[in-house]
Amino acid sequence: MNSKQNWQEFLIPRLIKACGYSAIVFVVLIFFFLLREGLPTLVEVPLKSLFDPRWYPIEEHFGILPLISGSLLVTVGAMLVAVPFGIGTAVFISEIAPRWVREILKPLVELLGGLPSVMLGFLGILVLAPFLRVFLDLPTGLTALAGSLLLGGIAVPTVVSIAEDALDAVPRGYREAAWALGATKWQTIWRVTLPAARSGVLTAVMLGIGRSIGETMTVMMVTGNAPVLAVKLTSIFSPVRTMTATIAAEMGEVASGSVHYRVLFFIGIVLFLISLVVNISASAMIFRAKKRAERVLS
């Protein structure tokens, strides 16, 4: 009996440790694989070609700027939808709604987060895109806007559930102190609760951005995939092609080791770097906010 316990004591912590390290190992392996497959692009493709305004890989036009601008445009659009909606919903659930409403709303929002993105894509093609075309009198509804609206919808549950947790964690004493000073409910939320939960709310936004920029299926279905360089604000009303959709659409048919294959991996590196920057800035902000909070409390 005793020896069995010892044996378990020996094995289980090590297993758990291995699981923990495996995450790091996988990320590092993926990153090295991406670098190995993608970096030769810089040698094989002249830099001028990468900054070509045209993406047409079967004729050696490898301009990746239209793809980057497409991804950024759709993501920024998605955040314009997801941030106000997400934080608004979180504030409502955590601060305003009565208990029973809250107990219905929260699981519902989480259910929304579990919707397969391909289903939202279908909705986009069949309902949203035709509606946008008629409502805004556009040549076609398959635009960056359709992608942004759907991606916003996909990011809302992520933003809501994390922001709501953060608001929930704000000590009740903060609110009571505000009310005692005669602040209205709105003043309390805007001036006290939200700032106190700032780091969590920022994490929510960052994770929402990560979710949007990496989403593939929905954007491939609804944004029209035309690789046009999006430089004007009105580009939101025209079709765009994102980095993720490009990789998904083209990787299956490309000859392994060809220039086109390398460039697709290079796009993967760019995508990886963008999400890395988003994640690092998120943790940096949280770290800073934490230090400040600790200072205040001590």
Add this chain to the structure above:
Amino acid sequence: MVNLALAWAEAYQTIRPDVRISVTGGGSGTGIAALLNGTVDIANASRKIKPEEIEQAQANGIEPVEFVVARDAIAVIVHPDNPVSQLTLQQISDIYSGKINNWSEVGGEDRPIVRLSRETNSGTHVYFLETVLRLGQKDNKTLFSMDTLLLPSSEGIINEIRQNPNAIGYDGLGYVPHDLKIIAVAETEAGPYVLPMISTVNDKTYPIARDLYVYSVGQPQGVIQDYLEWIHASEAQEIVAELGFVPILVHNP
């Protein structure tokens, strides 16, 4: 065309379990090259064998024999409410290359043109680029207009055209549902404007169609002869129609 070859091989092997057919994809050039090197018995190709390839085959002591086994037509499609019902190849080329941007320039309503295309990795995309955009001219470097929507599937194109009167698209004739309008195409302004149908594809009056070939090493014998005869018979030609290609009417081998 690899789908067709696979479907044929699979169906044939259920009738003749003693025959083993292995199919390899990779494009027409790959197949013909393998034929020239003597590594395969027959090669499927969606283009005619080139003169230099015939020379090379003869140098290797191989006499390739050509059979047309099916045809492939690309239909140009628009929304049923679009008044435009005929276009020349040149007009379609100008629409897709971005020179024509409004339906009124080709006799339609004052609406912007939304161009739809398959993704660049589709064989149909490349065929359309070479035959229509570049009008079959080798040194023509016309490209698709940058704002051409590249949709990942036939369904995507059909869905968009079904609800968008601005849209124009193209797809294999077999994929086009009846509720969309197919454009009659002419090679020159003088006409005639021809709709793609099995009969017009087979008598070659419809310009955006190509033959699909099988090449054999010398006059086919034994099992290969039997296989080629079966391909030209009704069962195999039904498979052709099911996969969205145009069955041939002639029985020539």
